[in-house]
Amino acid sequence: MRRKHPKLTRNLWIAVWLLVAVIQSWDFFREKPTAPKAEPDGFFVELKNARLVDDPGNDGDSFKIAHDGGEHVLRLYFVDCPEKRQYALVEGRLKDQAGYFGGLSIPQILNAGAQAKAFTENLLKEEDFTIQTRWERVYDSERTYAVVxxxxxxxxxxxLVEAGLCRIHTKGTMMPDGQHEFDFEKRLREAEREAKAEKRGAWGIPKRAPPKPKK
Incomplete structure (x- = not known):
């Protein structure tokens, strides 16, 4: 039986360790992209010249934008648009959203979600806008709260509230112009009362007829 040459084996191990050391050194010193840092409360970062990115995850209150060579998924403060599709994780939310608008059916609230998505996408594609964000994360997701x-x-x-395509239901914030969170929410409530009175958006969808009593 041929025996392995001890010197050759030792040299191979030395070469392996040297390669590992070189890779680790390269990884340590190479320039790495830095994630945006959350700003202290009250301090917003302004993102100008952002554009909407077409993405299957976009909906009325959450969407992907491109800015300065990077991409970010934003989530609006204050409002929650109806879901645009039905799956197990949102069953409870869909029922809550349907109830908020006076007792819509699940297909009806999903239709309102599709309308909200189209409404937001049309505005972001056709109008000039500025984003204000503190890079505050939405729970542990990749989304960050923002004002548009x-x-x-x-x-x-x-x-969105004026169009009757969302409920006032999520985290609020002091606004970039210094407006207090509760004052801004008061404006939203006033806009919602008007949208509801004029039956805009989901407020104007015919409600399910109550079941007829059995004879």
Whole structure:
């Protein structure tokens, strides 16, 4: 039986360890991309010249944007648009959303979700907008909360409420202009009362007829 040469085996091990050391050194010193850091409360970062990225995950209140060579998934403060599709994890949410608008059916609330998605996408594609964010994470997801402002001075959250395509239901914040969270929510409630009175969006969808009593 041929025996392995001890010197050759030792040299192979030395070569392996040297290769590992070189790789580790390269990884340590190479330039790595840095994730955006959350800003202290009250301090917003302004993102101009962002654009909407077509993505299957986009919906009325959450969407992907491209800015300065990177991509971010944003989630609006204050509002929650109906889901656009049905799956196990959102069953409870769909029922809550349907109930919020006066007792819609699941297909009806899903249709409202599709309308909200189209509404937001059309605005972000056709209008100039600015994003204000503190890079505050939505739970442990990759999404970050944000405020979207258009050149007409209006906020996307308000536009969605005015269109009757969302409920006022999620985390709020002090606004970039210093407006208190509760004052902004008061504006949203006023806009919602008007949308409801004029039966806009989901408020105007005919409700399910109550079941007829059995004879």
């Amino acid at each position: 402002l258009f050149d007409d001075g209006e906020d996307l959250a308000i536009k």
